[in-house]
Amino acid sequence: MAVSLQxxxxxxxxxxxxxxxxxxxxxxxxxxxxxxxxxxxxQATGAFMTLTASSDSKLVSVASPVAKTVQIHAxxxxxxxxxxxxxxxxxxxxxxxxxxxxxxxxxxxxxLHDQVKEGEQxxxxxxxxxxxxxxxxxxxxxxxxxxxxxxSAGHDHxxxxx
Numbered sequence: 001m002a003v004s005l006q007x008x009x010x011x012x013x014x015x016x017x018x019x020x021x022x023x024x025x026x027x028x029x030x031x032x033x034x035x036x037x038x039x040x041x042x043q044a045t046g047a048f049m050t051l052t053a054s055s056d057s058k059l060v061s062v063a064s065p066v067a068k069t070v071q072i073h074a075x076x077x078x079x080x081x082x083x084x085x086x087x088x089x090x091x092x093x094x095x096x097x098x099x100x101x102x103x104x105x106x107x108x109x110x111x112l113h114d115q116v117k118e119g120e121q122x123x124x125x126x127x128x129x130x131x132x133x134x135x136x137x138x139x140x141x142x143x144x145x146x147x148x149x150x151x152s153a154g155h156d157h158x159x160x161x162x
Contacts, residue, residue, distance in 0.1 A: 028053040028092065028128045033142040035122040036102075036149060040115050047107035047124060047142055050099050053092035060089045060135070061127040068111030070124075075104055084108070092128070120144045 033049035044067075051059060062070045073084045090105050092098050100106045107124070109116075116122060126138040 028057060028136065028138060030126065030138060030140050033140050034145045035116060035142045037118045037144050037147050038112065038116045043112055044108060044110045045112065045116055046102060047109060047122065048101050050097050051092055052097045053094060053128065055094045056131045057092045057128050058089040059092060059126060060129045062107045063125045064109055064123060066113055066116065066122050067109035071108045071110065073106055073108045116144050118144050118146050
């Protein structure tokens with residue numbers, strides 16, 4: 001009995017064409033993610049990381065089960081006074097690493113349910129939106145570092161005087 005390979009060839013051709021028709025999904029990578037440890041009863045802490053997107057995108061939200069509220073903030077200077085304000089998004093230009101660090105953009109975890117202790121892992125869900133409006137979520141396990149930890153070596157740091 002002869003078996004025709006024609007239907008199989010047509011099926012493979014259709015699958016190949018389908019693959020070409022699917023849009024390439026923008027990819028964002030997360031590196032050096034970490035969360036600052038807290039003392040007992042402290043209500044807020046920060047999360048920091050470096051994001052690199054393969055196409056122009058933006059970080060539009062972050063969620064975590066360890067806090068009631070999670071916001072993206074930017075550090076501001078008004079004269080000699082340092083402050084923070086919530087931002088709607090952080091732009092992620094294609095191929096350029098964007099640092100979320102203590103002296104710039106960062107993630108605020110507020111209304112903490114428990115103390116965040118050094119050595120623990122904090123789950124974060126980042127929502128990235130590409131230039132076409134497509135959203136991607138990234139799940140990150142950020143290690144908790146000591147209270148006195150600064151951003152990665154090699155970065156300029158802003159120091160506050162008391």
